[in-house]
Amino acid sequence: MLSIAFAPMFSWPILAGLAAVALVLAGFGLWRKARGTSLRLLTAAILLAALANPVLVEQERILNKDVVAIVVDESASQKIGDRAKQTEEAVTSLTENLQRMRDVDVRIIRAGKPDENRSVPVDGTRLFEDVQRALASVPQNRIGGTFLVTDGQVHDAPAEGVKSLIPGPVHTLLTGSPKERDRRLVIENAPRFGLVGKTVEIEVLVKDHNGLGDGDTAQVTIVRHGKPDRQATVPVGRPHKISLEIDHAGANILQIEVSPLAGEITATNNRTVVQVNGVRERLRVLLVSGEPHPGERVWRNFLKADPSVDLVHFTILRPPEKQDATPVRELSLIAFPIRELFEVKIKEFDLIIFDRYRRRGVLPGIYLENIVRYVEEGGAVLAAAGPAFATAMSLSRTPLGDILPGAPTGNVIERGLKPSVTESGNRHPVTAELAGPANDTPRWGRWFRQIEATRTRGQTLMNGVDSNPLLILDRVGEGRVAQLLSDHIWLWARGFEDGGPHSEILRRLAHWLMKEPDLEEEDLRAVVEGKNLAIIRRSVSDEHPDVEVTLPSGATKTVSLKKTTGGRARGVIPADEVGIYRLNDGTRTAVAAVGNVNPKEFADMRATPALLTAVATASGGGMHWLEDGAPTLRRIRADRRPSGADWMGVVANRDFRVASVRETPMLPALLVLLLGLGALMWAWRREGR
Numbered sequence: 001m002l003s004i005a006f007a008p009m010f011s012w013p014i015l016a017g018l019a020a021v022a023l024v025l026a027g028f029g030l031w032r033k034a035r036g037t038s039l040r041l042l043t044a045a046i047l048l049a050a051l052a053n054p055v056l057v058e059q060e061r062i063l064n065k066d067v068v069a070i071v072v073d074e075s076a077s078q079k080i081g082d083r084a085k086q087t088e089e090a091v092t093s094l095t096e097n098l099q100r101m102r103d104v105d106v107r108i109i110r111a112g113k114p115d116e117n118r119s120v121p122v123d124g125t126r127l128f129e130d131v132q133r134a135l136a137s138v139p140q141n142r143i144g145g146t147f148l149v150t151d152g153q154v155h156d157a158p159a160e161g162v163k164s165l166i167p168g169p170v171h172t173l174l175t176g177s178p179k180e181r182d183r184r185l186v187i188e189n190a191p192r193f194g195l196v197g198k199t200v201e202i203e204v205l206v207k208d209h210n211g212l213g214d215g216d217t218a219q220v221t222i223v224r225h226g227k228p229d230r231q232a233t234v235p236v237g238r239p240h241k242i243s244l245e246i247d248h249a250g251a252n253i254l255q256i257e258v259s260p261l262a263g264e265i266t267a268t269n270n271r272t273v274v275q276v277n278g279v280r281e282r283l284r285v286l287l288v289s290g291e292p293h294p295g296e297r298v299w300r301n302f303l304k305a306d307p308s309v310d311l312v313h314f315t316i317l318r319p320p321e322k323q324d325a326t327p328v329r330e331l332s333l334i335a336f337p338i339r340e341l342f343e344v345k346i347k348e349f350d351l352i353i354f355d356r357y358r359r360r361g362v363l364p365g366i367y368l369e370n371i372v373r374y375v376e377e378g379g380a381v382l383a384a385a386g387p388a389f390a391t392a393m394s395l396s397r398t399p400l401g402d403i404l405p406g407a408p409t410g411n412v413i414e415r416g417l418k419p420s421v422t423e424s425g426n427r428h429p430v431t432a433e434l435a436g437p438a439n440d441t442p443r444w445g446r447w448f449r450q451i452e453a454t455r456t457r458g459q460t461l462m463n464g465v466d467s468n469p470l471l472i473l474d475r476v477g478e479g480r481v482a483q484l485l486s487d488h489i490w491l492w493a494r495g496f497e498d499g500g501p502h503s504e505i506l507r508r509l510a511h512w513l514m515k516e517p518d519l520e521e522e523d524l525r526a527v528v529e530g531k532n533l534a535i536i537r538r539s540v541s542d543e544h545p546d547v548e549v550t551l552p553s554g555a556t557k558t559v560s561l562k563k564t565t566g567g568r569a570r571g572v573i574p575a576d577e578v579g580i581y582r583l584n585d586g587t588r589t590a591v592a593a594v595g596n597v598n599p600k601e602f603a604d605m606r607a608t609p610a611l612l613t614a615v616a617t618a619s620g621g622g623m624h625w626l627e628d629g630a631p632t633l634r635r636i637r638a639d640r641r642p643s644g645a646d647w648m649g650v651v652a653n654r655d656f657r658v659a660s661v662r663e664t665p666m667l668p669a670l671l672v673l674l675l676g677l678g679a680l681m682w683a684w685r686r687e688g689r
Contacts, residue, residue, distance in 0.1 A: 003056075003057045004054055004055070004056060004057065005054075005055050005057045006052050006053060006054055006055065008051060008052050008053055009051050009052075009053055010051060015048060015051055015052060018048060018051075019044075019048055022041065022044035022045075022048070023041075025044075026038075026041040026044070053665065054665070055665055056665075057662070063103055063654060063655070064103075064142055064653075064655045065103045065104060065105040065142075066103060066104055066105065066142060066143070066144030066145075066650065066651065066652060066653050066655070067105045067107060067135070067138050067142050067143050067144060068098055068104055068105065068106055068107070068143075068144045068145050068146070068147070068650055069107050069108075069109055069131060069134070069135060069143075069145075069146045069147070069166075070091055070094050070095065070098075070106065070107070070108045070109065070147045070149065071109045071111055071127055071130075071131055071146060071147065071148045071149065071150070072087060072091055072108060072109065072110045072111065072149050073087070073111065073112045073125065073127060073148070073149060073150035073151065073154070073175075074110050074111065074112050074113040075112035075113065075125040075153070075601060076268075076552065076553035076554070076577070076601050076602070077125070077151055077153050077601060077602070077605045078112070078150070078151055078175065079553065079554070080151075080176070080265050080266050080605060081176065081265055082175075083151055083175040083176050083607070086175040086176075086626045086627070087149050087175055089626075090149050090173050090175075090626055090630065091108065091149055093630050094106075094147055094149075094173075094630075094633075095108070097633050098633065098650070101633075101635055101650065102635075103652075104144065104650065107134070107135075109130060109131055109134045111126075111127045111129075111130035111131065112125045112126070112127055112130070112150075124155030124156070124578075124599065124600035124601055125150075125153055125154050125155050125156075125600075125601060126154075126155060126156040127148065127150065127154050127156065127157075128154070128156045128157060128158070128165050128166070129156055131146065131165075131166055132165060132166070135166070139655070140167040141167075141653055141655050142653060142655050143166070143167045143168040143651075143653075144168060144650045144651045144652070144653060145168045145169045145170075145171060145621075145642070145648070145649065145650045145651055146166050146168060146169070146170045146171065146621075147171045147172075147173060147648070148170065148171065148172045148173065148612065149173045149175065150172065150173075150174070150175065150612075151174065151175045151176045151606075151607040151608075152172070152174055152176075152607050152608040152609050152610070152611055152612055153601070153604065153605070153606075153607075153608065153611065154611050154612060155600050155601075155611070157611050157612055157614065157615050158614060158615060158618070159614060166619070168619065168642075168651055169619050169620050169621040169622075169642035169643060169648070169649060169651065170612075170615050170616065170619040170621040171616075171621040171622050171623070171624075171643060171648040172609065172612050172615075172616060172621065172622070172623045172624070173624055173626055173630075173631075174607055174609060174623065174624065174625045174626060175607060175626055176265075176606070176607025176627075177607060177625070177627050178607070178608075178625065179210065180209075180210065180265045180606045180607060181208075181209065181210040181261060181262075181263050181264045181265065182208075182209045182210070182261070182264050182265050182266065182269070182604070182605055182606050183206065183207065183208050183209070183218070183258065183260065183261035183264050183269075183270060184206075184207050184209075184269040184270065184602075184603065184604065184605075185204060185205075185206055185220075185256060185257070185258045185269065185270055185271065185272050186204065186205040186206075186207060186272075186598065186603075187202065187203070187204060187205075187256070187272055187274055187598060188203040188204065188205050188239050189201075189202070189203040190202045190203070190274045190276065191276060192275075192276065192277060193276065193277050193278075193279055194246040194252070194276045194277070194278055194279070195246065195278070195279055195280070195281045196246050196247070196248060196249050196278045196279065196280045196281070197245070197246070197247075197281075198245070198246060198281075199243045199244060199245050199246075200243070200244055200246060200276055201241045201242070201243055201244075202241070202242050202244060202254075202256075202274055203239050203240070203241050203242075204220060204234060204239070204240055204241075204242060204256065204258075205237075205238070205239045205240070206218045206220070206234055206235075206236045206237070206240075206258050207236070207237065208236050208237065208261055209604070209606055210606075216235075216236040216237075217233050217234065217235055217236060218233070218234055218236055218258050218259050218261075219231055219232075219233060219234075219258070219259040220232045220233075220234050220242065220256060220257070220258050220259075221256070221257045221258075221259075222242070222244065222254055222255070222256055223254070223255040223256075223257065224247075224252075224254055224255075234258075242256075244276075246276060246278040247278075247515075248278055248515045248516070248517055249278045249279065249280050249514075249516060249517075250277065250278055250516065250517045250518060251275055251276075251277055251278075251517065252275065252276045252277070252278050253273060253274075253275050253590075253591055254273070254274045254275075254276065255271060255272075255273050255580075255591050256271065256272055256273070256274060257270060257271040258270045258271070265605060265606065266554075266605055268552070268553070268554055268602050268605065269602040269603065269604075269605055271580065272580065272598055273580050273591050273593050275593070280308060280350075282308060282309070282310045283306070283308055283309045283310065283350050283351075283514070284309075284310045284312070284348055284349045284350050284351075285303055285309055285310070285311050285312070285349065285350060285351045285352075285353065285510075286312045286314075286341060286349045286351070286352045286353070287299055287300070287303065287311060287312070287313040287314070287353045287355060288313075288314050288316075288352070288353065288354050288355065288357055289313070289314070289315040289316065289355040289356060289357070290316055290354070290355065290356045290357035290358045290360075290386065290388065291315070291316060291356060291358075291386075292315055293356055293386070293487065294490050295355070295356075295384075295487050295488065295489060295490035296315065296355060296356075297490070298489060298490040298493045298502065298506075299353065299355055299384075299506075300313060301493075302503060302506050302507075303510075312341070312349075314336055316336070316357075316360075316362055336362060338362070338363060338364075338367060339367075342363065342367035342370050342371065343367060343370055346370055346371070346374050346379075347374065347377075347379070349379070350379075350380065350514050351379075351380045351381075351382065351510060351513055351514055352371065352374075352379070352380070352381050352382070353381075353382045353383075353384065354381070354382070354383045354384065354395065354400075355384045355386075355487075356384065356385070356386030356388065356487055357383075357388075357395060358386075358388035358389075358391075358393040358394070358395070359392075359393045359394065359395060359397060359398050360393060365398065365399060368398045368399040368400050369399045371399075371400060372399050372400065372402060372403055374479070375403055375476050375477065375479035375480070375481060376403075376476055376477030376478065376479060377477065377478055377479065378477075378478040378479050379479045380479055380480045380481070380482075380513035380514055380515075381400070381403070381479075381480075381481050381482075381513075382481075382482045382483075382484070382509065382510070382513060383395060383400070383404060383481075383482070383483050383484070384484045384486075384487060384489075385408075385451045385453075385483065385484065385485050385486070385487065386451070386487040387412050387449070387451070387487075389408050389451045389453075389485070390408045390409070390410050390411060390412050390451050390452070391410075394408055396408055403474075403476045403481050404481065404483055405455060405456060405457050405458030405472040405473070405474035405481060405483055406453035406454065406455055406456065406458075406469055406472045406483045406485060407453055407454050407456050408451060408452065408453050409452045409453060409454060410452075411451075411452040412449065412450075412451055412452070413449070413450040413451075413452055413464070413465045413468070414448060414449050415448065415465070416446040416447075416448055417446060417447050417448070417450055417464045417465045418442075418444055418445075418446055418447075419444060419447065419462050419463070419464060419470055419471075419486075419500070420442075420462065420463050420464075421434060421442075421461065421462055422460050422461060422462065422463055424459050424460065424461060424540050425460070425461035425462055425471075426566070426567070427521075427538075427539065427540045427541075427542075427566065427567025428459065428461050428473070428521050428540050428567065429508065429512070429518070429519045429520070429521060429538065429566070429567070430461060430473065430505070430508045430509055430512050430519060430521075431461045431462060431471070431505065431508070432565070432566035432567055433565060433566050434501050434504065434505065442500070443498060444492070444497075444498075444499070444500035444501075445491055445492055445495075445496045445497030445498055445499050445500055446491070446496075446497055447464070447486055447488035447489070447491055448488055448491070449486055449487060449488050450464040450465055450468065450470060450485060450486045451485045451486065452465075452468050452485075453468070453469060453472075453483075453485050454469075455469045455472055457474055458472045458473055458474025458475075458481070458483075459472065459473050459474070459521075459540065460472050461473060464485070464486065468485075469485060470484070470485050470486060471483070471484055471485070471505075471509075472485070473512070480512070480513050480515070482509055482512075482513055489502050489505075489506075490502075520538070521538065521539070521540050521567070522538065522539055522540070522588065523536075523537070523538040523539075523588075524536075524537050524538075524547070524583055524585055524588040524589070524590045525583075525590050525592070526549075526581060526583055526590060526591075526592035527592070528575055528592070528594055529572075531574060531575060531576070532572045532573065532574055532575055533549075533572070533573050533574070533575040533581060533592065533594065534570060534571075534572050535547050535549070535559055535561065535570065535571045535572070535573070535583060536568055536569070536570055537561055537568065537569045537570075537585060537588075538566075538567050538568050538569075539567055539569075540567055544561045544563065544569035544585075545585045545586055545587075546558050546559060546560050546561070546585070547559045547561060547571065547583050547584065547585045548583070548584045548585070549573060549581055549582070549583055550581065550582040550583075550584075551577050551579075551581060552577045552578065552579025552580055552581065552594075552599065552601075552602065553577055553579075557573055559571040559573055575594045577594065578594055578595035578599040578601065579593070579594065579595070579599045579601070579602060580592070580593055581593075581594060609623050619642075620641070620642040620643060621642060621643055621648070622642075622643030622644070622647075622648045624646075624648070631646050631647050631648050632646060632647045632648075633647065633648055633649075633650060634647050634648070634649045634650070635649070635650055635652050636649040636650065636651060636652065637651075637652055638651050638652070638653060638654075
């Protein structure tokens, strides 16, 4: 390419001043009508032109290739139906057609899939972030166009009226179909906390897209503890409230599922998870002491130390068989409200403790039968045995004997003993790791009494003399029973021989009886730990099966667990998807939510042009459904319209780089000298006439 440039010998202001002087002198000469003025002006012009030093510049240019990006959406919604197949066919066709064009550099950018390098998983499909990062090193005047191959569910697209984030036309090739049907379940409102034993209201909304529409109904199933709990019929298109009872303290994870819509593209967004933290308003505990003894204060102090516990404590000081001459008017004892406690209000108690209680006619058999039914229907009983348990006055000879896991042999062992945790106890959450993380021999103080008993059912967590059971736990119907076969735990509370973990044992025992989720001996759960999801399986058995994990996208992974301490086994997988993870080990199921429990990626999984319409408008790009066939591609100039009804354009920017430059002076010195001398000689000749 040829062009003219100037390399003046003096600065332009000096040349301008000289030109002005020459014009003034020429003007004066013309005014005086002096001969040769025009020739002198020509001479000045030749000299000034020489001082300006015009140069003929010849450049050798090489055109740069225009960069065209093909952005492939690999998000979870792109795996529905034939979208993945449509995507790959479109990418292959685009690549082949673009490579046939001259001076085009095709770059394929795969975006939208989970990124393990992020500290937290991304909620939604974010294509534009990946495109901007991939094209950051490309000059903007070299971008010939961008093709998005996606279902349209792009959640970082600029809003209407905002300038396109990518230079050049942004064309969209839509996978899927505009006729797709989908149903999704939305949690409109759910409380974060609820009182145990009370009901909470969860407001749900079932939305049908291209379905039968409002007026139809759908079946909603509530899954609790891995099993379907109840069903409800809800209207489609209108919020509906569902009442649920909070049955335990801590995290209550409720999985809510809606029946599928006929012909819908996916059922992934037909389920969601609600977590309500159960809070106990007050823990009501009934403590019945059969007689005063040194350990009675241990139970009372332990229960009264918790401000959330309402303790009702009765000690039988005057049994029916005690007869003396004390006048009744001088007695200040409170009558034992048997009927009120064990018939009228028995279900109001969370736990009933019998401390060294003996059968002596205070509680008639009918009320003890009420306690048995109370346990079978979900209540809890803790029996701390004293010497009377080995006699004919034993509780085992009452209806309670049907639910107690240990039967007395009639012997009372009264010698020094050190409680020890059994093999099952080392894996049970009530007694696990009491002896330390390495299960070393504990340095606990001795007890001096144990009631010998035979375990008839349940699990023995602690042993005493000659491996006789000391602490037995059992489940009866919907309730739970614990049996402590000694009344000397108070020695640990007094610090005898450095004492022992009495408060920790009693705390765990009481909370296990009241069904605290963190103390379940058979449990499967998942916990988010930074970028990972930790899967924890707890069991009293020594076997831990593999866990199948269903990711939010619907893909599955099988995770092998590695044994740790305290009856736990653990496995870890990357938590690089937002949404609900479902766990199943063959016997137990669990769910866990990472990030938003209702992620954008699964909120609406239909293919749609709506989110990218503003991008197409701002950049002049086209939008086309792939099910209608692939559009044609055209090479266009930068000032032309970039898209049409059935075609999409690739801009020819004609950006170049200079390979070489040659400069040739237009006024050589010899030529200037000859022209200047010739003009002066001619001027002198004219003046001499």
